[in-house]
Amino acid sequence: MAPIRFSTARDAEEWDALVALSPGATGFHDWSWLQLQADVFGWRFEPLVVSDGDEPVGVFPVLLRSGWTRRPAEPPFPFVGPLVPPALLTSTLRAFRRWQVGHAVPVARFDLGPAVVAAAGVDLARAGVEQTPDRTYVVDLVGSSPEQIVASMKKGARYSLRAAGRNAVEVRPALPGELTALLPQVLGESYRSRGVPSPYPEEIGARVERWAAGRDDVLVTTAVVAGEPGGVIVALASHPVVTGWAGGTLRAHRAANPSTALFHDLLVWSLRRGHTAVDLVGHVDDGIARFKTSLGATERAFVNVVSSPLPRVVRTAAAAVRVGGAR
Numbered sequence: 001m002a003p004i005r006f007s008t009a010r011d012a013e014e015w016d017a018l019v020a021l022s023p024g025a026t027g028f029h030d031w032s033w034l035q036l037q038a039d040v041f042g043w044r045f046e047p048l049v050v051s052d053g054d055e056p057v058g059v060f061p062v063l064l065r066s067g068w069t070r071r072p073a074e075p076p077f078p079f080v081g082p083l084v085p086p087a088l089l090t091s092t093l094r095a096f097r098r099w100q101v102g103h104a105v106p107v108a109r110f111d112l113g114p115a116v117v118a119a120a121g122v123d124l125a126r127a128g129v130e131q132t133p134d135r136t137y138v139v140d141l142v143g144s145s146p147e148q149i150v151a152s153m154k155k156g157a158r159y160s161l162r163a164a165g166r167n168a169v170e171v172r173p174a175l176p177g178e179l180t181a182l183l184p185q186v187l188g189e190s191y192r193s194r195g196v197p198s199p200y201p202e203e204i205g206a207r208v209e210r211w212a213a214g215r216d217d218v219l220v221t222t223a224v225v226a227g228e229p230g231g232v233i234v235a236l237a238s239h240p241v242v243t244g245w246a247g248g249t250l251r252a253h254r255a256a257n258p259s260t261a262l263f264h265d266l267l268v269w270s271l272r273r274g275h276t277a278v279d280l281v282g283h284v285d286d287g288i289a290r291f292k293t294s295l296g297a298t299e300r301a302f303v304n305v306v307s308s309p310l311p312r313v314v315r316t317a318a319a320a321v322r323v324g325g326a327r
Contacts, residue, residue, distance in 0.1 A: 002052050002053025002054075002055075003053065003095070004050060004051070004052060004088065004091050004092050004094075004095035005050075005051045005053070005054075005095075006048045006049065006050060006051075006060065006095070006096070006099050007048070007049045007051065008046070008047060008048065008049070009031075009047035009048070009049050009059070012031035012032065014049070015031045015047050015049075015059060016030060016031050018049065018056060018057075018058055018059045018083070019031075019059055019083060020239070021058070021083075022058060022083035022084075022115075022116075023115050023119065023240075024083050024112075024113050024114075024115035024116035024119065025083060025239045026079045026113060026236070026239060026241065026243045026279070027217075027235075027236025027237070027238050027239065027242075027243040027245070028075075028077055028078070028079050028080050028236070028243060028245075029059065029061060029079070029080065029083060030236070030238055031047065032211070033236065034047070034061055034063070034080070036207065036208070036211050037063075037075065037077075038063065039207075040200075040201060040203075040204060040207055041073065041201075042065075042066045043063045043064060043065060043066065043073040044063070044064045044065075044066060045061065045062075045063055046061070046062035046063075046064065047059070047061060048060040048061070048062060048099075050082065050084050050088075050092055052085075052088060057084055057085055057088060058082060058083045058084035058085065058088070058092070059082070059083050059084075060081075060082040060083075060084075060092065060096060061080055061081070061082075061110075062105070062108060062110075063075060063080065064105065070103070070104055070105045070106075071107070072105075072107055072108050072109040074109060076199040076200065077245060077281070078111050078113070078134065078136070078281065078282055078302065078304075079111050079113035079243075079281075079302065080110060080111055081110035081111045081112050081113065081116070081305065082096070082110070082112070082116075083116065086116075086119045086120045089112075089116070089120045089127070090124075090126055090127045093124070093127035093128070093129055093305075093307065094127055094128060096108070096307060097128055097129075097307055097308070097309050098309075100307065100308070100309055101309050106308055106309070106310050107306065107307070107308045107310070108306070108307045108308070109304070109305065109306055109307075110305050110307070111134070111302055111303065111304055111305065112124075112302060112303045112305060113302050114136055114138065114279070114300035114301060114302045115241070116302075117301055117302055117303055118300075118301075124303065124305065128307075129305050129306065129307045130305065130306040130307075131303045131304065131305050131306075132303070132304040132305075132306075133301060133302075133303060133304075134282075134283065134301070134302050134303065134304050135282075135283045135299050135300065135301055135302065136279055136280065136281055136282050136283065136299075136300050136302055137279075137280045137282075137283070137289065137292035137293060137297035137298065137299055137300070138241070138277050138278065138279050138280070138297055138298060138300050139152075139267055139277060139278045139280065139295060139296050139297045139298075140276075140277050140298070141267070141270060141271045141275060141276055141277050141278065142276050142277070144271055145271070146268050146271065149264070149267050149268060149271065149296065150264070152296035153264075153294060153295055153296050154293070154294040154295075154296075156294055157260055157291075157294035157295055157296075160257040160259075160260040161257070161260050161261060161264055163256075163257045164256060164257040164258055164260055164261040165261075167225065167226075167256040167257065168225075168226065169223055169224070169225055169256050169257065169258045169261045170223070170224040171221050171222070171223050171224075171258075171261050171262055171264075171265040172221060172222060172224065173220065173221055173222070174209075174220040174221055174222040174232060175222065175229075176209075177209075178222050178229050178232065179205050179206075179208060179209040179212070179220055179222075179232055179234070180205040180206040180209050181205065181229075182205065182222065182229060182231070182232040182250075183204060183205035183208065183209075183232055183234070183246065184198070184200070184202050184203075184204055184205050185250055186231065186232055186246070186247070186248045186249070186250060187200050187204065187246060189248075189250060189251055190248055194284075194285060208220075208234060212234070217236070217237045217238040218234065218235070218236060218237065219233070219234070219235040219237060219242075219266060219269055219270075220232070220233070220234050221233050221262060221265055221266070223249055223253075223258035223259075223261055223262045225249075225253040225256045225258055226256075228253070230249050230250050230252070230253030230256070230258055231247070231248060231249030231250060231253065231258045231259060231262055232247060232248075232262075233246070233247030233248075233262045233263070233265075233266055234246050234247060235247075235266055235270075235278070237270065237273065237275065240275055240276045240277070241275065241276060241277045241278070241279055242266070242270045242275045242277070242278045242279065243279050243281060244263075244266060244278060244279060244280045244281050245281060247259075247262055247263070247266075248262075249262070259291070260295070263280070263295055264295070266278060267295070267296075279300075280292045280295070280297055
């Protein structure tokens with residue numbers, strides 16, 4: 001077997017062409033999305049091309065925090081990790097640990113998305129990394145129809161969809177300025193309900209709105225309740241599986257059931273474009289998981305990974321020093 005090698009992608013065209021080769025590709029792997037988020041959070045994006053000998057076979061996006069120490073970024077969205085042929089995943093992860101030594105990256109965190117995990121079928125312990133199971137929820141659209149989408153929903157979701165219609169909830173493309181205003185509010189309420197602040201800056205809506213403008217592979221829709229914008233959803237549709245990044249409705253409007261209408265519109269839009277599935281992205285908590293399964297989604301496993309050439313005892317001690325020094 002030829003050695004696994006890493007190089008830096010020259011540009012978006014090279015990167016996105018390699019991403020598109022993988023059945024595990026998500027919108028979170030695309031060059032423009034990673035650059036956008038790196039700019040928003042002040043991260044450093046290392047676009048590694050993975051080669052089997054001299055042949056490029058995939059990508060390995062690495063996100064690092066800014067500063068003199070090369071610490072891993074912790075994206076508030078999942079799935080960002082290597083996309084390589086399944087037979088090369090273990091050797092790629094081993095080679096990446098050697099890359100970490102040579103580039104002074106003592107710890108890296110990344111994910112293996114549901115399609116990567118399903119295809120690989122390998123014991124990651126053999127690759128010398130630590131893994132933690134996680135889960136997401138996916139609606140399969142293969143062979144479906146608009147009527148089947150509704151029929152596949154649970155009784156409560158079908159009731160909520162009818163209630164949204166009775167409440168004159170309208171779902172339409174977002175107008176200029178709506179994402180800028182609504183997205184920070186929706187994210188803020190969502191995170192506060194779980195007792196934590198939103199990790200996104202206040203300008204996230206404006207940044208994403210500018211990024212999405214004119215693109216046909218990004219869905220941005222608004223739920224209008226009694227003439228007032230009350231919810232928004234953003235989905236990335238550059239690959240066969242649509243990635244539902246963020247969405248929801250403001251608490252003041254939830255009695256009208258606009259969230260079910262928003263997600264139903266996403267599913268129908270994705271079906272009509274010919275996508276094979278919609279990933280509703282993540283478990284979050286039991287209540288949100290129940291909502292996602294009520295839409296006809298099924299649970300899929302993915303994996304959080306920590307890669308380090310350092311022994312765990314050394315990393316634990318270093319983390320304790322950082323925490324103590326921050327007090």
